[in-house]
Amino acid sequence: MERKYSVIVIGGGIVGLSIALTIQATGKAVLLLDKDEIGSGASFGNAGHIATEQVFPIADLSVLKSIPKMLLDPLGPLRLDWRYLLPLMPWLLKLVGNMRHKPFTHIHQALTTLNSAAFDAWLTFTQKWQLDDLVKIEGSLLVAENSATFDKLGQHSDYLNGIGVQNQLIGQAELLKREPALSSSQIGGIFYPHTGHVINLVELHEKLTQAFIQAGGAVLTQCEVTAIASTSNKDAVLTTTQGTFSGQKVVIAGGAFSKSLVKMVSRINVPLETERGYHLMLPQEYGRLKIPVSSMDRRFIMTPMSGGLRLAGTVEYAGLKRPANMQRARHLLPLAEPMLNEPLNSYQATQWMGFRPSTSDSLPVIDHKGPYIFAFGHQHLGLTQAAITAELVNCLIHEQPTPIDCSLFSIERFL
Template sequence: MDIQAFDLHIIGGGIIGLCAAVTLQARGIKVVILEADKIASGASYGNAGHLATEQVFPIADANILQHVPAMLFNPEGPLRIDWRYLPRLMPWAFKLLLNMRPEPFARSHQALLALNAHSLQAWQDFAKDWQLTPWIKVEGSLLTVEKTTSLADLQAHGQRLNELSVPNELLSQQQLLELEPALKDTQLGALFFPQTGHITDLSAITKKLSTTFSELGGHIVEHCPVLEAKVSVDGITLTTSDQQIYARKVMLAAGAHSKALAKQLTGISVPLDTERGYHLMLPNEAARLTLPVSSMDRRFIMTPMDTGLRLAGTVEYAGLEAPANMNRAQMLLKQAQAMLTVPLDSENSTQWMGFRPSTADSLPIIDKCGSVFLNFGHQHLGLTQAVVSAQMIAALYFDENPVIDPAAYRLDRFE
């Protein structure tokens, strides 16, 4: 097969690239995916599985600042910075701080609201179209608290979200424990978000999407890292580890690895850095919970999946090259156990670390620059926003009116 005889080369075979590939291939575009490793083996494999439509506030939130010192000095806290990485992190962190000012914060917040408002229905429709419904549950999720001082914050958070048309219900401790009896009575209450969902088997979904894409005529090339990209009047030259590929059009969807290629393809340096996240998978605990349960105080999530209970979360700034610190994964077990009545069975557990691509304004880049399409930078919401992002890319490709105003997600905001 001539790898150059395609209409569109997608760099990156995670959930963002896969959803766009299926969407475009189904509309008659000949698409090839160039994946540096195995298809959907990064954050698309290891994320929390939560369709987090309730998360409509930027990571650049000034309300978090007061908690940062305590988090950093707690070795089991939800935030860690590798001090050796700090000089490289500082330019991004400074821009993050600037985006905490009221006006840019409000812009990012409104843009996240717009994406998330369409995300769940987009996923449900996509799942019906491509036979993914066995692995998608839309039964809601919980955000719990266990500190008495957090109860007022929880109530205020819920009220604010309801005013933004992000529906939720404040549950008393009794209501919470009736819904999830495995939780300890140290959990004092919760918000229940009915319009959220979760994926019960991420690998099954990405395998099904890969098969569907191939059956539609698409092609996947694994172990094909794109090392360099160059745009000229004749087209786009992609240099991989063993060949040069000449492409008519390219979509960049390489997640946390997108920054250098974005600069080569567009000339613009995107303020993108990597939030390293961890999970611990407990294969013998699939039936412990019925809904995803997040802790406002502990800042992590427990998601019930077909293959076990996934404990996921934490934020670590250490870049793309530093080795994983699997103590970050193991400490999630201690955090989860503190919330549950019966000891967790951690036998045969597996641990994982991956990279979240976070821009300084918490928004993805979803744009078209000539023959280059950009679809990356979704921070913690890549899974949630994958399908709606694919719809927006399709609208850009076919010059159609997008379902969401694309202005907030354009690359030129960083010029």
């Protein structure tokens, strides 16, 4: 096997895979490697929602008063493993600091800019790689089941329309017309037309991987990086469990595992934590919904897929090593059933837990320093921002102007 490449991409999730394919298509020789399998981890188990409407930081001051109640509920939308509190504390303090008005506004504006570009990037990416059978840009719903929540949705709708995030506030009649399977307990919601979903994440990764290999790309799985070194700005050497490789550029796109990789090449201590998320897949529930439906009251999402209905959500802070608490996945079923007009069939349901990579300011790192490109920390929006991140990284690799200002996502903001 040839050991020298133009570009080496570390991380085979949807972000790394999209980057590798986009660069390989320009004629560069690209190696894509992953410590597990391509498309595993959060890219396998996410909600499948291309959520361009989510333009706010992962936490704000309005949720602080609700946190004690959520933490006291062992199966609520938020859980903190108290044994992990000490290592989490530095990140948590930075997160709270970013709830202040000035940083919050900056983050909100940056996410709005990035997600606006993300929608157009997904349209282009879908067309280029012929993904219309897997990527459905048909919108999504955020619903409410009490009047106070619906009033908040009305204010939210007006605000988003004012900043260019197109949406439509709809009442119960229109909601049930769009999604007849919903119960009359759902009194209305917001329809977001410029969003979408992936109906089969495994097939998406397989199709993109096949296109990458057909274009001349190389893939290595079960390949863990143990060291990265560079002697100049022109190349870097990777030591891995499958040998040594050199690349003119190395892209770090390892998701929640990127922090240790960054430590190999930089003195910057990136405040990156994992927000553990869960899903429950119901294979008998094909066709129940047409588009993703999120509940503002219940804080989770239901996404229709070719393999059934996926219930996903919750946030758990417990690090990368604690065992999963699959009761949190199973609890999604009683959360979902009151929202629907018929009981759900949970026969042969499968459970999953994975790691979302979240920085303390909710923004990804997309930057270029010497031979290294950084592309990680997309929190809940890895799938949403994969295509635009690939476009931005491709511009950085080829030293071309980027379509949006990447200084917003500089790694040096953490100095």
